[in-house]
Amino acid sequence: MSRPLLVTGLALAAASAVFLTLGARGDWSFVLAFRGEKLAALIVVGSAVAASTVAFQTVTGNRILTPAIMGFDALYVLIQTLLVFGLGGVGLAALDARVLFGAETALMLGAALVLFAWLLRRGADLNRLVLTGIIFGTLFRSLSGLLNRMIDPADFAVVQSASFARFNSVDDRLLWPAAAVTLLALAALLARHARLDVVALGRDAATALGVDHDREARRVMVLIAVLVSVSTALVGPVVFFGLLVSALTHAVAGTWRHAVLLPLSALLASVVLVAGQTLFERVLSLQTSVSVVIEGLGGAVFLILILRRAAR
Amino acid sequence: MIEIRSLSAKLGGAPVLHDIDATIAPGRVTALVGPNGAGKSTLLAVIGQLLKASAGSVTLDGADLSDMPPPERARRLAILRQNTTITPRLTVADLVGFGRYPHSGGRLDDADLRIVDACLAELDLSALAGRHLDTISGGQRQRALIAMTLAQTPRALLLDEPLNNLDLGHVRRVMEVARTRARAGVAVVVVLHDLSIAARFADALIALKAGRVFAAGRPDEVITGPTLSALYDTPIDVHEVAGSRVVLT
Numbered sequence: 001m002s003r004p005l006l007v008t009g010l011a012l013a014a015a016s017a018v019f020l021t022l023g024a025r026g027d028w029s030f031v032l033a034f035r036g037e038k039l040a041a042l043i044v045v046g047s048a049v050a051a052s053t054v055a056f057q058t059v060t061g062n063r064i065l066t067p068a069i070m071g072f073d074a075l076y077v078l079i080q081t082l083l084v085f086g087l088g089g090v091g092l093a094a095l096d097a098r099v100l101f102g103a104e105t106a107l108m109l110g111a112a113l114v115l116f117a118w119l120l121r122r123g124a125d126l127n128r129l130v131l132t133g134i135i136f137g138t139l140f141r142s143l144s145g146l147l148n149r150m151i152d153p154a155d156f157a158v159v160q161s162a163s164f165a166r167f168n169s170v171d172d173r174l175l176w177p178a179a180a181v182t183l184l185a186l187a188a189l190l191a192r193h194a195r196l197d198v199v200a201l202g203r204d205a206a207t208a209l210g211v212d213h214d215r216e217a218r219r220v221m222v223l224i225a226v227l228v229s230v231s232t233a234l235v236g237p238v239v240f241f242g243l244l245v246s247a248l249t250h251a252v253a254g255t256w257r258h259a260v261l262l263p264l265s266a267l268l269a270s271v272v273l274v275a276g277q278t279l280f281e282r283v284l285s286l287q288t289s290v291s292v293v294i295e296g297l298g299g300a301v302f303l304i305l306i307l308r309r310a311a312r
Numbered sequence: 313m314i315e316i317r318s319l320s321a322k323l324g325g326a327p328v329l330h331d332i333d334a335t336i337a338p339g340r341v342t343a344l345v346g347p348n349g350a351g352k353s354t355l356l357a358v359i360g361q362l363l364k365a366s367a368g369s370v371t372l373d374g375a376d377l378s379d380m381p382p383p384e385r386a387r388r389l390a391i392l393r394q395n396t397t398i399t400p401r402l403t404v405a406d407l408v409g410f411g412r413y414p415h416s417g418g419r420l421d422d423a424d425l426r427i428v429d430a431c432l433a434e435l436d437l438s439a440l441a442g443r444h445l446d447t448i449s450g451g452q453r454q455r456a457l458i459a460m461t462l463a464q465t466p467r468a469l470l471l472d473e474p475l476n477n478l479d480l481g482h483v484r485r486v487m488e489v490a491r492t493r494a495r496a497g498v499a500v501v502v503v504l505h506d507l508s509i510a511a512r513f514a515d516a517l518i519a520l521k522a523g524r525v526f527a528a529g530r531p532d533e534v535i536t537g538p539t540l541s542a543l544y545d546t547p548i549d550v551h552e553v554a555g556s557r558v559v560l561t
Contacts, residue, residue, distance in 0.1 A: 061399060193418075194413075194417055194418030194419075195418075197400075197410075197418060198410065198413055198418075200399070200400045201398055201399075201400065201410065202396075202397070202398070202399065204362050204393050204396065205396060205398065205410075207360075207361065207362055207382065208360060208362065208386065208390065208391045208393075208461075209386050209410060209411075209413045209414055209464075210382045210383035210384070210385060210386025210387070210413065210414040211382065211383075211413075212382050256400035256401060256402055256406070
């Protein structure tokens with residue numbers, strides 16, 4: 001086993017142990033079950049965001065992109081805004097979480113698949129696909145902005161809170177279906193690790209080595225859409241976190257092999273989320289969502305990557 | 313044997329190749345020559361199925377390359393494109409190891425590793441095997457890319473301007489490796505701009521002009537003053553020096 005994988009695995013085990021036990025009092029079976037579900041949510045979302053970002057950067061050949069750029073986050077916020085606009089904040093809260101989760105996942109996944117099928121069948125390349133995703137994202141944000149101006153301030157606060165990922169308020173009824181789908185998609189992605197290594201060489205080199213680059217990219221994009229849709233529907237939109245973890249992964253992996261990169265990114269993301277949540281919730285006793293800070297860090301990494309490229 | 317029949321191709325909608333017919337025999341080095349924009353790289357890309365033909369066909373040993381499953385095609389045909397850029401941070405040995413992917417699916421066994429070592433040695437890269445591509449020179453990187461195509465152990469080897477960035481010693485080495493492969497029964501096609509090198513190392517030439525075959529044949533048939541002058545639209549002299557043709561402009 002590669003050393004970074006082993007070290008990160010041990011770090012995750014340690015961070016998880018601290019998260020589960022630090023400051024715990026009372027009935028241990030309740031504490032472990034309660035915190036265990038939160039821990040599982042952090043690991044599921046971290047793994048999905050990280051592995052999907054690494055795979056997305058491989059197929060697009062661009063280390064400063066994340067799947068969020070395709071507009072998943074904007075579509076999620078638009079769905080929330082439409083629901084609040086139509087039903088009101090109270091009406092939204094009264095909806096069955098499982099139905100909402102299923103509908104949101106299906107809508108985001110459906111939109112992504114329609115976009116892929118529509119564009120890729122017309123022979124568009126991945127760059128055009130990404131650009132079209134960005135344009136749709138801008139459209140969704142504009143529509144959300146318009147609706148936000150028409151709803152009352154209390155409902156607006158509901159939309160605002162849905163605009164950031166919420167790692168510590170995951171519905172336990174949604175966690176296990178989301179975990180199962182995420183695990184299957186991650187396994188499917190990991191099964192393609194050797195082909196992803198070749199895809200990373202670029203379209204011409206991959207084609208010359210017998211990998212149908214376009215077909216492989218389409219299949220990986222579908223798996224990415226599944227991972228991002230499920231994680232976004234579970235906790236909310238995560239934009240820059242994937243970028244932060246992907247940059248960390250490439251910095252510490254010491255290899256180009258996706259057999260290491262994919263699981264390492266999942267482990268690193270889980271360590272960052274679990275350690276961050278422990279620090280914020282248990283040590284600093286802050287109510288601030290860890291996602292806000294992590295997204296800020298991810299944004300900083302994005303700027304550093306851009307500036308480094310400009311300096312070259 | 314590569315057989316090209318009535319082949320036409322477009323780039324961005326613009327016709328680049330027009331009704332090309334050619335036969336590339338195994339056991340020979342065939343040089344593809346011609347002025348800039350003649351369609352040499354496009355022809356190689358179409359043969360290697362990196363670009364779709366708008367009409368016509370390309371067969372390898374009788375099998376249509378456009379119908380062949382990609383992994384099978386990559387086991388039988390290797391192509392080096394000009395200006396290939398590799399973004400992942402690979403070592404030279406990693407890159408050459410990718411040449412075995414069509415055979416190994418990414419899991420290199422001892423036989424694969426022996427082939428990789430042999431290809432590294434063939435191109436004078438053994439000492440650089442552990443170096444990352446971003447720490448070596450352009451010429452060394454070019455040799456590593458050529459070694460990757462050799463590691464595919466193909467029946468047809470297509471090299472687009474393989475001599476870019478190479479010093480004279482390695483120009484000779486690469487062309488001798490191409491010849492050795494040809495003598496072992498491989499159909500080797502090399503895009504060359506240096507016609508003196510083509511005259512010395514190629515067994516056959518195909519000269520393209522404006523997307524059409526302008527001349528084809530043995531070096532002594534194609535590398536002549538009148539043919540080259542008409543091909544390049546500039547006065548060109550050909551002299552015999554020490555038994556080899558030297559092209560002067």
